[in-house]
Amino acid sequence: MKLYYTPGACSLSPHIALKEAGIPHELVKVDLRTKTLASGEDYSKINPKGQVPALALDNGDLLTEGPVIVQVIADKAADKKLAPANGTPERYRLQEWLTFISAEVHKTFSPLFNPALTDEAKQVFRDRLAGKFRYLDSKLAGQDFLMGQQFTVADGYLYTMLRWADRMKVDLSAFPHLTAYKERVAARPQVQAAVQAEA
The missing domain is CATH 1.20.1050.10 (Glutathione S-transferase Yfyf (Class Pi); Chain A, domain 2)
Known part of the structure; x- marks a missing residue:
């Protein structure tokens, strides 16, 4: 998994979820003012919303809303009990x-x-x-x-x-x-x- 984040932004929430879940992940820092990555790449080509967080899943899908992202993370580490079971x-x-x-x-x-x-x-x-x-x-x-x-x-x-x-x-x-x-x-x-x- 790859988390696109900006220090001090709401992307800290899924970052905490990833740490608590113990899921290996890569962090990619986003400059929200310029909409660029440290490499100079245009972040808006990755996430047209231009906001963080964004989570790139291992299958290539990209999720871009924090409340959804943290539930996906919790479900991938169900034994950590970061979220109750779906449907309950x-x-x-x-x-x-x-x-x-x-x-x-x-x-x-x-x-x-x-x-x-x-x-x-x-x-x-x-x-x-x-x-x-x-x-x-x-x-x-x-x-x-x-x-x-x-x-x-x-x-x-x-x-x-x-x-x-x-x-x-x-x-x-x-x-x-x-x-x-x-x-x-x-x-x-x-x-x-x-x-x-x-x-």
Whole structure:
């Protein structure tokens, strides 16, 4: 497998999944500003969406959406229990979390990266994020991970977003369960390995 990534981007989520799954993979760094690889190759010829992550499978197929990519990775290492079995109520719950993180958290962060937006406009999105984090904080009370006591690919994705909170100066101090969760995920050796590989 080959993961196309950009340091600090949402591609950290499938990178964490690959590390946790123990699946051999190649990392290919993408410059998102120029849409080029280190070799100078035009990334848009590989992924016309021009975004990361992208995962090239061994059969030549290319997947380009993070929530799908992490489920494929989890299914290829089912013994690691990074996702419940397909077709189970628990798998639908995992998909619900992945969708929430993608549609509600990830997309709410996007405007904060836009230098053209005023600080007042960005504050609207920070306030929206606070509401999402309040919900997550309530759900994490009394459990280690989003799905209970088992780490899943949804946790790698949420952790990636919580790293963005630091970067965008979104204060998490009002959310003790979420803050403890972030520290718990950050302490995992494979999470640390993915972060260090991208540093």
